[in-house]
Amino acid sequence: EVQLLESGGSLVQPGGSLRLSCAGSGFTFSSSAMTWVRQAPGKGLQWVSTISDSGDRTYYADSVKGRFTISRDNSKNTLYLQMSSLRVDDTAIYYCAKATGTTSNWFDPWGQGTLVTVSS
């Protein structure tokens, strides 16, 4: 069974940094693109970033470009999201998901999410 387990969410002050992790199991992690999607409280889904299976290609939403960095360690079956210069509007549940497809990915399955709260 494919499982994704996020961790690292917490309360952080505006301007601060945080690193999220997503541990994958039950599939060949090194052969799978991975993605982060977030959901602000009471709002819809917002794509954040996607990384290729080898990690050599990364893609970002304009709202996080230059502030967030997606990476992976295939030896540890773990996906990361390094977040810096955090803003109040980055407050959200952050989900990781396995991305499948070639030029057009779909996201399945999703982890349970980790909550990031940016507040002073």
Place this chain on the structure above:
Amino acid sequence: SYELTQPPSVSVSPGQTASITCSADKLEHQYVYWYQQKPGQSPVLVIFRDTMRPSGIPERFSGSNSGNTATLTISGTQSLDEADYYCQAWDSYIALFGGGTKLTVL
């Protein structure tokens, strides 16, 4: 910029057919994906590549994509289908989600 537009809410009676639309310019040229999210839960993929249903998703879920509109259809809607539904597509290496549609079964 490219945007996916969904109706905020759709209501359906149990046993009837629910249709949730997702609109964008020339959407038929993109693959569309659909996710179901129940309160307090993570999203679940219900349709991929416009019309394909993942294993474990009931046959009552189907999808189509033509012109500027993709549609998620739920036939014989059940109370357990009550949830938020999101469409998703790609535009130049940017993944986009629609704003979501709350399906109410009453």
